[in-house]
Amino acid sequence: MSDNKNGYMDMDLLRFTTAGSVDDGKSTLIGRLMYDTKSIFEDQIDAIEQSSQNRGDEHVNLALLTDGLRAEREQGITIDVAYRYFATPKRKFIIADTPGHIQYTRNMVTGASSANLAIILIDARKGVIEQTKRHSFIASLLQIKHVVVCINKMDLVDYSEEVFEKIKKEYLSFEAKLEIPDIRFIPISALHGDNVVDKSKNMDWYQGPTLLWSLENVQVSSDRNLIDGRMPVQWVIRPQSDKYHDFRGFAGLISGGVFRKGEEVVILPSGFTTKIKAIETMNGELQEAYPPMSVAFTLEDEIDISRGDMIAKLNNQPTVGQDIELMVCWLNLTPLKIGGKYIIKHTSNEARCIIKEIRYKVNVNTLEKNENDKNIEVNDIARVLIKSAKPLFYDSYRKNRNTGSIILIDEFSNETVGAGMII
Amino acid sequence: MSYNLSHLDQLESEAIYIFREVAAQFEKPVILFSGGKDSITMVHLAKKAFWPAKVPFPLLHIDTGHNFPEALAFRDNLAKKYNVTLDVGLVQDSIDKGTAKEEKGLNPSRNSLQSITLLEKLEEGGYDAAFGGGRRDEEKARAKERFFSHRDDFGQWDPKNQRPELWNLYNGKKAIGESFRIFPISNWTEMDVWQYIKKEKIELPSIYFSHKRSVVNRNGVWIADSPYNTLLDNEKYEERIIRYRTLGCMTITGAIESTASTLDDIIEEVAAARQTERGNRADDKRSEAAMEDRKKQGYF
Missing domain, CATH: 3.40.50.300 (P-loop containing nucleotide triphosphate hydrolases)
Structure with a gap:
């Protein structure tokens, strides 16, 4: 060998x-x-x-x-x-x-x-x-x-x-x-x-x-999606050292597109625009970053950015919204509730959300849609409409698996109860 | 540009993502440091995840008191080099307190006692997430382990009732008293770890490389000469050229006969190996579900 x-x-x-x-x-x-x-x-x-x-x-x-x-x-x-x-x-x-x-x-x-x-x-x-x-x-x-x-x-x-x-x-x-x-x-x-x-x-x-x-x-x-530039901010790196006193690294996983040094980007939800000053890793600076790399950006301007924010390309931004249509697969023995409140996790973002409507249930064997059956139990797949308590920055799952997927968490049991794909 | 990432780059990125996710989702994480190559690799990955800031977690070593002296010296040096706090939990302390009881018989193993000291230290330190270097390819019970592994307030693992993990969305929510074990290198194989060590030029304790040592052959496993080992009547130490594939207590970790003295030699040896890495670990051989049982009790 x-x-x-x-x-x-x-x-x-x-x-x-x-x-x-x-x-x-x-x-x-x-x-x-x-x-x-x-x-x-x-x-x-x-x-x-x-x-x-x-x-x-x-x-x-x-x-x-x-x-x-x-x-x-x-x-x-x-x-x-x-x-x-x-x-x-x-x-x-x-x-x-x-x-x-x-x-x-x-x-x-x-x-x-x-x-x-x-x-x-x-x-x-x-x-x-x-x-x-x-x-x-x-x-x-x-x-x-x-x-x-x-x-x-x-x-x-x-x-x-x-x-x-x-x-x-x-x-x-x-x-x-x-x-x-x-x-x-x-x-x-x-x-x-x-x-x-x-x-x-x-x-x-x-x-x-x-x-x-x-x-x-x-x-x-x-x-992989190499077109729609998306980097959800996971963690802000602030070294407490003299050498890197002014260093602010916005760390995350590239979830779509190719980012280049010097490129113009927008920060969501604030809407501020700036340029990528450097793409930093411990092994040295990179000229470009693409999925699924874990990197840290430093930016030209001092902008208040925290976990859950999204860095995107200026000319190609994700949808910003609170009313979201999903295909959801139910994972828990306790059925999905219309009007039920859950925690939604999406990229590095998290919010409370409510199930507004169940559109239909899919028969996974025949692929038929049933609009009358609203009883969503474990292993069922359904199309639902949810409303999140704050805006999320997303793409359709078809366009981007990273920025189009979510999980639902039960607020009381803390269990992961649903897996969703944004339509 | 093809924008391809090699398997090592993808695995590294995944591990860095996990480290950052845990820093964000938990109050007080800690890295369980065994002194072996997997935990050394973990510390390196943690360093990369937060560079140029320092690693925002301490290291915790559960010391059975039966360690290789080379491994302990390496540990102390590493903590200094990376500028991280090192917390040591002594199994002997648990024995002295009466919360743990030494196994009966000749050459007792303190491996199962580690879980007790670990849980005591986690509680004492108020740690709510503990990183472990476990890999899914190591052992069959680990093949079903999550990246974020939920533990109840007794530190127990319930393999039949684990949270599903989808995409890269990790759920670290928990009730008071509950905690998580985190496995950032779940998807790595033994080969991946060795290749990565070579690629990143990570330093390792000398005992992973071929050296001469006084050992005794017990049930087909080479056990090192140490103050913790008692020879049976018909046994005798002999000098052999050996190295270690894994690091654990001196009493149960078997050496393999090997002349592999460089990383390239080791990679070649691993590629040709016909025995699993843990095949020389007496602790896994106790029963078919030995690892599962220890994990349920709170082992890493």
């Missing part, structure tokens, strides 16, 4: 989520990816072999690799989103592995919120089922731009091209309702490794790439 030593220092990063229903081989697929890329260690394999034996499992149960909590092992279920890591010489991967049954929507929305790509698994024997549609809808709602549909268990349908083509057609017929710009289909057998890391010898009719090749080569850098 020594020839890759320097290559490894400068790898690309891909975050993806895996969605599947019970028994469609998701754990086997993840196990396969990790095993074939040498990301599972001998002592881990020994440990799960031992546990599989103790449990009386017939095969080595690769699910035990991902299901770490005692209750999960005891009940044979996955409770929560688990994060897995593997790397090839080309890319580092972070998998948000979401369970197939319990709290499905809530977990998949969580996993999808940080993902660039989603793998959706379909059992070749069953074809497109209700859950396939639900997974695809969530991927689309969360604006995941790349979906890889893996038609798994091809070994159980004699590696039939006909079956593959039929499922592909079925999928495309309902996908028309969704917004996913890049969809790929790959026939695989996770159990035997066909088209996962190595090309299948059993499916000559398939000329496309393997799953790993697709993961390594999909272009995600252009998915």
